[in-house]
Every structure is written in structure tokens, then in C-alpha cells.
Amino acid sequence: MYAFLCVVSFFSVFPLYWMISAATNKSAEVISGRLIPGTYFVQNFKALMANQDVGRALANSFKYAIILTLVSLVVSSLAGYGFEIYHDKAKDAVMNIILLAMMVPFVATMIPLFQMFSTAGWLNSTIGFILPTVSTPFLIMMFRQSARSFPHDIMEAARIDGLSEIRIFFQMFIPTMRSTYAAAMTITFMNAWNSYLWPKVIMTDATSQTMPMVVANLTQGYVTDYGMLMLAVLICTLPTAIVFFCLQNAFAEGITGAVK
Amino acid sequence: MSKPSKKMTLNKKHNLMGWLFLAPGALLILLMSFVPMFRALMLSFMTGVGASMKSCGLLNYTRMFKDTVFIQSIKNTFFYLIIQVPLMLIFALILASILNNKNLRCKGLFRTMIFLPCATSLVAYAVIFRSLFANNGIVNLVLVKLGILDAPYSFLTNMWSARIVIIIALLWRWTGYNMVFYLAGLQNIEYSVYEAAKIDGASAVQSFFRITVPLLKPTILLTAIMSTNGTLQLFDESVNLTDGGPANASITMSHYIYNMSFKYVPNFGYAAAMSFLILILVAILAFLQMKVGDKRD
Numbered sequence: 001m002y003a004f005l006c007v008v009s010f011f012s013v014f015p016l017y018w019m020i021s022a023a024t025n026k027s028a029e030v031i032s033g034r035l036i037p038g039t040y041f042v043q044n045f046k047a048l049m050a051n052q053d054v055g056r057a058l059a060n061s062f063k064y065a066i067i068l069t070l071v072s073l074v075v076s077s078l079a080g081y082g083f084e085i086y087h088d089k090a091k092d093a094v095m096n097i098i099l100l101a102m103m104v105p106f107v108a109t110m111i112p113l114f115q116m117f118s119t120a121g122w123l124n125s126t127i128g129f130i131l132p133t134v135s136t137p138f139l140i141m142m143f144r145q146s147a148r149s150f151p152h153d154i155m156e157a158a159r160i161d162g163l164s165e166i167r168i169f170f171q172m173f174i175p176t177m178r179s180t181y182a183a184a185m186t187i188t189f190m191n192a193w194n195s196y197l198w199p200k201v202i203m204t205d206a207t208s209q210t211m212p213m214v215v216a217n218l219t220q221g222y223v224t225d226y227g228m229l230m231l232a233v234l235i236c237t238l239p240t241a242i243v244f245f246c247l248q249n250a251f252a253e254g255i256t257g258a259v260k
Numbered sequence: 261m262s263k264p265s266k267k268m269t270l271n272k273k274h275n276l277m278g279w280l281f282l283a284p285g286a287l288l289i290l291l292m293s294f295v296p297m298f299r300a301l302m303l304s305f306m307t308g309v310g311a312s313m314k315s316c317g318l319l320n321y322t323r324m325f326k327d328t329v330f331i332q333s334i335k336n337t338f339f340y341l342i343i344q345v346p347l348m349l350i351f352a353l354i355l356a357s358i359l360n361n362k363n364l365r366c367k368g369l370f371r372t373m374i375f376l377p378c379a380t381s382l383v384a385y386a387v388i389f390r391s392l393f394a395n396n397g398i399v400n401l402v403l404v405k406l407g408i409l410d411a412p413y414s415f416l417t418n419m420w421s422a423r424i425v426i427i428i429a430l431l432w433r434w435t436g437y438n439m440v441f442y443l444a445g446l447q448n449i450e451y452s453v454y455e456a457a458k459i460d461g462a463s464a465v466q467s468f469f470r471i472t473v474p475l476l477k478p479t480i481l482l483t484a485i486m487s488t489n490g491t492l493q494l495f496d497e498s499v500n501l502t503d504g505g506p507a508n509a510s511i512t513m514s515h516y517i518y519n520m521s522f523k524y525v526p527n528f529g530y531a532a533a534m535s536f537l538i539l540i541l542v543a544i545l546a547f548l549q550m551k552v553g554d555k556r557d
Contacts (some may be wrong), residue, residue: 009373009374012373015388015432017400018388033398042370069436075284078284078285079281079284080277086275086277098286104542107495107538109296110517111300111532112297112299121336132292134288135292137289165316172411190378194382196383196496196499201518212381215383215387216500218387224394230392237379240379241379252314255442255444256447
């Protein structure tokens with residue numbers, strides 16, 4: 001059993017280890033199979049900077065992903081809370097319709113969205129990036145599920161104390177649902193950071209490109225500089241890896257709540 | 261207690277509050293999913309570019325069935341779906357039940373390592389696998405050194421190996437993700453159930469099939485629907501790992517639709533018709549899975 005787990009773990013980690021070691025080696029050394037981290041990191045970094053505007057792409061990616069995550073958490077948790085706490089037949093019916101949207105594949109809405117957004121002048125803009133995925137059925141479902149465990153007595157007590165409905169949400173619901181928010185934040189940030197198809201459609205200017213787009217650009221040439229390429233991949237991976245590591249436990253807890 | 265009339269107004273007020281809470285989220289989904297979906301449906305009956313678009317009846321739909329690249333892309337996507345999704349879910353389930361064992365040491369470490377691939381961006385991991393399986397990549401190097409291959413094999417320019425590399429990459433990226441859902445689901449099963457089964461003489465395999473699988477059924481259904489949905493929309497891997505090649509042998513439906521809309525001379529009408537077919541496929545598959553999921557109750 002331990003042997004099996006070790007083999008699986010090895011295959012899980014190896015490509016990532018290879019990426020990190022390649023980022024610090026010369027392309028020729030990477031091809032020759034060198035697996036030990038080298039000393040070519042600075043040169044790879046300089047080559048990458050000369051090749052692509054990584055700083056701008058990183059700034060764009062952070063801007064889009066952070067704004068999308070913040071707005072998305074507010075909108076989806078408000079909706080999930082509204083659906084569960086004030087639920088009645090009409091709202092349950094609306095929820096079912098929203099769940100249907102889960103099955104709408106993105107390619108089916110991509111072309112009309114592109115047309116709508118180019119008419120509105122939202123190409124190459126943050127609002128253009130965030131609007132299609134700022135409210136997702138999955139997150140609404142997740143918050144609705146976790147709102148189920150929000151104690152009703154506490155709410156009644158708060159109402160008797162004269163707290164308004166909005167303040168109950170902000171002062172009582174948000175603090176108690178911290179792990180759900182952490183899980184939702186991890187998922188949303190990762191999805192936003194990783195998204196590729198939609199930015200490729202609307203970010204037509206080189207100046208609004210995201211980090212994954214830059215990585216993809218680097219593979220276009222005939223000769224691949226592996227050291228430089230893997231450094232770009234590493235830079236593109238670090239933010240999601242850090243978010244994941246910081247929120248790992250809360251993420252698992254939040255998922256547990258949502259799966260119940 | 262308040263008077264009935266006052267209670268009515270309070271209820272009404274709460275009802276209204278509920279609508280206000282959910283309005284932004286619901287309206288955004290209406291505007292960003294349902295409205296474009298209907299516009300895509302309208303578009304799928306039209307041909308031409310920009311302002312000169314005109315109705316063409318079912319022409320786009322009949323064209324699809326004669327389009328060999330599109331048919332190839334459907335075959336590829338279903339190949340990925342049928343091979344990769346069951347393999348991944350079974351694998352994730354096995355890993356989750358091993359990691360759920362109370363007596364296992366280094367549990368957290370193993371869990372983190374297996375989940376680690378999920379921290380990579382989709383484009384990033386596609387590029388990593390493209391490099392690993394390149395002609396001068398490390399996979400070829402190892403296979404040649406071990407004497408399994410005489411000369412480097414061109415994984416990404418041969419039809420079947422290109423498809424298999426995509427499946428390997430998908431398994432690598434997503435198995436840990438699904439495992440986390442199963443681990444979460446397993447938290448809701450009392451561990452004493454397993455201990456009781458063990459005392460009664462059940463083997464590990466028996467408790468897997470008799471306890472884990474039936475009790476995790478809702479989670480299995482959820483992950484099956486999510487991965488089916490994801491696989492039918494595969495895009496990043498097809499673009500960045502194999503570029504759909506060789507000669508469209510590994511292209512996915514979403515990739516072809518993207519090319520048809522933004523890479524070649526734009527044909528929004530035809531692309532919308534193809535995307536509508538995917539929508540119907542997703543709906544049918546999700547419906548079937550829910551039916552199968554219900555039956556075993």
C-alpha cells in the first residue's frame with residue numbers, strides 16, 4: 001500500500017519537479033536529461049523578460065483574478081443565502097433553472113458574448129473578463145448548501161435585537177461561514193487565473209494579455225528554449241500554488257460542507 | 261407574538277429581501293448564460309458575416325454531418341470521455357479509500373502530493389506535458405536509455421500516441437481533484453462502520469464495494485457529471501499540448517469551434533450550430549447520469 005502511494009506520489013510530483021529544475025537549467029542541459037537544479041536561472045529570467053512582457057501579463061492576471069474573485073464571492077454568497085434562508089416554492093423553482101445553466105457549455109455562449117461585448121466596447125477590459133463567470137451556479141449552490149447549516153435560532157435572536165437582514169448577512173453569516181468562503185475563494189481564484197479560452201477571445205490587444213496566454217505564446221516558435229519556457233510555466237503556477245497551500249485545510253473543510 | 265396581519269407583512273418583507281439577495285446573481289446568470297444561449301440558437305440558423313447575416317434555415321446543421329473535421333472532433337472528445345473519466349474516477353476512489361485509513365502514516369503528505377497537480381494552471385500543465393513527451397523530451401530519453409525504444413518516438417505527431425498523451429495529462433491533472441471530493445464524502449461515513457465490517461471478517465475489497473461505493477454514490481454522481489461536462493468542453497489541452505494535431509487527430513469540439521469562429525475566416529453561424537450540438541450532448545449525458553444515479557437508490 002505504501003509502495004503504491006509512493007509510486008502515485010512520485011508521478012504526481014515528478015513533472016512539477018522537472019519544471020522547477022528545468023527553469024534553472026540551460027535548454028541544452030534540460031534536453032540532455034539533467035534533473036538537478038542548475039545555475040542558469042538568471043539567464044533564463046533575462047531571456048524571458050526580453051521575449052515577453054511578463055510583468056504586464058502578471059499584473060493583468062492578478063487584476064482580473066482578484067476583482068473577479070471578490071465580486072464573485074459577494075454576488076454568489078448573497079444569492080445562495082437568499083435562496084436558502086428565504087426559500088419558498090418560487091425561489092426553489094428559480095434555483096432549479098439556475099442549476100440548468102451549469103449544463104450550458106461555454107462555447108455555446110462564447111460567440112454571442114463576444115458580439116455583445118464588442119458592441120458594448122468591453123473587449124480588453126476587466127469588466128469584459130469578469131462578467132461571464134462572476135456569478136456561477138456552482139458557487140451559488142455551494143453557498144446555498146452551507147447556508148442550510150446557519151442556525152435559525154441565532155437569526156431569530158438577531159432579528160429580535162433589531163439587526164437588519166443585511167447586517168445579519170454581513171455580521172453573522174459571513175464570519176461563521178469562513179471555511180465555505182475560503183473554499184469558494186480558492187476555486188474562483190484558480191479558475192480565474194487559469195482561464196484561457198475567454199481571455200483568448202476578448203483580450204485582442206497584446207497589452208491586456210494574461211499570464212497563461214504568455215506561456216502559450218512561448219510555445220509558438222520552432223525551437224523551444226526549455227529553460228525559459230519552464231520558468232514562465234513556474235511563474236504562471238506559483239500564484240495558484242500559493243493560494244492553494246494557504247487555504248488547503250479550509251478548502252477541504254468547505255468542500256466537505258458542500259458535499260454533505 | 262405579533263398580530264397575524266403584522267406577521268404577514270413581516271413575511272412579505274422577508275420574501276422581498278430574499279429576492280433582493282438573489283437578484284444580482286440570478287440576473288447575471290440570466291444575462292450571461294441564458295440570453296447568449298438563445299442568441300446562439302438564433303445565430304445557428306444564419307450565415308454570413310457582421311451586418312450582412314441572413315437566414316439559411318438548417319443549412320448549418322446539415323453541413324455539420326458532412327464536415328469530416330467536426331466528426332473527427334466529436335470522436336476524439338468521446339474517446340477522451342469514455343477512456344479518461346471512468347479511469348480517473350476509479351483511480352480517485354481507490355486513492356481516497358486508501359487515504360481514509362486511520363492507521364496510515366504520512367497521510368497529509370501523500371494527500372498533498374497527489375493533489376499538487378491541481379495547483380498548476382491548465383495551460384501550464386499542457387506545456388509541461390508537451391515538453392515531457394517531445395522528441396527530445398525526458399520520456400523519450402528514459403525509454404531509450406532503458407532500451408525500451410531504439411530511437412525517440414514522436415509521441416505528439418502520431419495519431420494514437422497524441423490522444424493517449426492527452427489522456428495521461430488529464431489523469432495527472434484531475435485525479436487528485438476528484439480524490440478530494442471523495443475524501444470529503446468519506447468524512448461523512450462513520451469510521452466505526454469500517455471497523456465493524458473488519459471485525460465481521462470483511463476484506464478491504466469487500467468494504468470498498470459494499471460500504472464506500474454505495475455510501476459515496478451522491479458524490480460519485482456529482483464528480484461524474486462535473487468531469488463529463490469538463491471533458492466535453494476540453495480546450496486548453498488540445499490547443500497547447502498537441503495543437504489538435506497531427507492533422508486534427510486529437511482536436512476537441514471546443515477547439516474546432518474556436519478555430520471556426522476566431523482563427524479561420526469567422527463563420528459565427530456555423531460555429532454556433534456546432535456549439536448547440538455540444539449543449540444538447542451535455543444535457544443528454546447529464547440526464548442519463550442522473551437517471552442511472554437515481555435507479556440505484
